[in-house]
Amino acid sequence: MPIEIIGKIFELAITGSSAGLSMRRAIEETCLCLYNIAGVCRGWRAAVLAQTSLWNLIPIICYRGRHRTFITMRSAALAIERAECSNMRLAADLGLFRPAGSPVLEQLFRIKPRIHYVNLRTSGYFNLEEVLNPIIEIAGTDAITELSLCFEPSAVFMSERPDSYVLFGHNMDSQLPLFELSLGSVKVLRLKNVIFRAPNASLGILRELRLQDIMFDNSIALMETLKPLSTASRLERLDFIKIEVNDVNSHTPIPDISILLPNLRTLNIEDMSYEATHTVLCSWINIDSDKQNQCNILEQAIQPHGHSTLVIRTEGNDIESRALHELLHRLPSLTRVQIHTTSLSLALCSALTQHPDPADLATGFPQFSQIYLNSESIHNIHEWQDSFVQMLSSHPLEEVILGGALRVLASEAFNVTGSWLQNGTVKIRSHAAFFVCSSQAHIRQDIVPTTIHTGSSDVRAVNRQLSPEQAQHRGSRGPGELRTINPLAVLDLHQRPPFH
DSSP states (O other): OOHHHHHHHHHHHHHHHTTTOOHHHHHHHHHHHHHHHHTSOHHHHHHHHHOGGGGOEEEEEEEEOSSOEEEOHHHHHHHHHHHTTOSEEEEEEEETOOOTTOHHHHHHHHHOOOEEEEEEEESSTTOHHHHHHHHHHHHOTTTOOEEEEEEOOOTTTOOSSOOOEETTOSSOGGGHHHHHHHGGGOSEEEEESEEOOOTTOOOTTOOEEEEEEEEESSHHHHHHHHGGGGGOTTOOEEEEEEEEESOTTOOSOOOOOOOOOTTOOEEEEESOOHHHHHHHHHTTSOTTSOHHHHHHHHHHHHGGGOOOEEEEEOTTOOOOHHHHHHHHHTOTTOOEEEEEEEEOOHHHHHHHOOOSSHHHHHHOOOOOSEEEEEEEEEEOGGGSHHHHHHHHHTSOOSEEEEEEEEEOOSGGGTHHHHHHHHHOSSEEEEOSSSEEEEETTTSOTTEEESOOOTTOSSOOOOEEEOOHHHHHHTOOOOTTOEEEETTSOOOOTTOOOOOO
8 A cells, every 4th residue: 555545544543533632632642643653563654754744733732740840842843853844733732831942943933834723722821922923923924724822820820710811911012913914814713711902903714713711801802802803704603602791880882893794604602691792792782772672783783694593502591482482583594493401391392383373474483494402301291292293393394303311201292203203204313312212102113213323423313114024123012112212313513622
């Protein structure tokens, strides 16, 4: 087999070794996998050395022991030497280490490789820019396409709530223009506990932005961070995760910033305080104005973006049925809804149902092709099965995904899932290990899912016919006896990659 093909196989193996791991573990596993492959035999070592793309990760990890600090400078230097200036990725977990003047930076300055991926994590309030600015100078202002910056303060700096890292604060404004210029080539930007300051940046090709674990002094500081988004016309995904505003009583007027995101496909707001959510979505609305006016302005703000998926996480609280139904009226372009709640209820079914009354028909209501209901439990469905079926019947569904532990207490409830599987018009997936799928009394044995991939991210469940012999081989159960599939399928549509 040619060395080039062997090298490509190794590249796939090394890439898969770090999937789903934290930043430090991902760096360690990537390097360990590479070195293990190179040490198998001479042929494999030759293939590893010939494939320069296998060495494009520059790993810098600071290990602090009781008596000394160890930095992976040798591994970083080896990668720089063997990658031969191909598109490189810098991943640095620095802790409290200050890398200014380190041999690795000097080596990078000497050969000036193309660095397109930068992932920096620090624990001190002083050294993020010390790495970032030299890397920008080395790589060039048009090279970096993916940038991740993370601040996780050391116990030395810990207080009741440590301040977020203000990028290019501490009288470093003179270095800000170079950083703003480099953002013109960035397609993916992730900031964790780092306040973004780049008022003059152009984000014309930015595709994804994630802001996570950030405490802003007030709403004005939050809006100043979002100001560059007015240039992000190609942004497709925007994540706000655990964003808070400290001064909730500030009466300072929020600047009027026009942000239009015509290509936005996903807006994820998770564990975000009311004040921060209000600032992002409704910053131009007077909080004391009448409720109907607020709803109308919010509708004008969100409808032009053509949302297709609505994701709701309730964090243990019940969903207010009337409020959800009213919200759906204002988003008629939705085709998919995903709701994560403690338990499914009659009120939730009612909120998702398109009623034939004039109000629903006149104002418009989403026509869902996919409904994903994820809950810890679905209790006593036999008490409201008619409403459940009515909700499903009111939409042109192609797929129903049920996540949770379905508890059925009466045999007459089985036809809720059974009739729909028999019909063949809806695919039903189960998200949990113990989902009561059906009863022998209501589902024929000759209809089973074609393929069941446990743990797969792409699960297909469509009907096919079994021969009588195959059906008999699968065993039989008496009328009214539960048949559980453990699991029918395990699927998580909302897995986010670890912060890298």
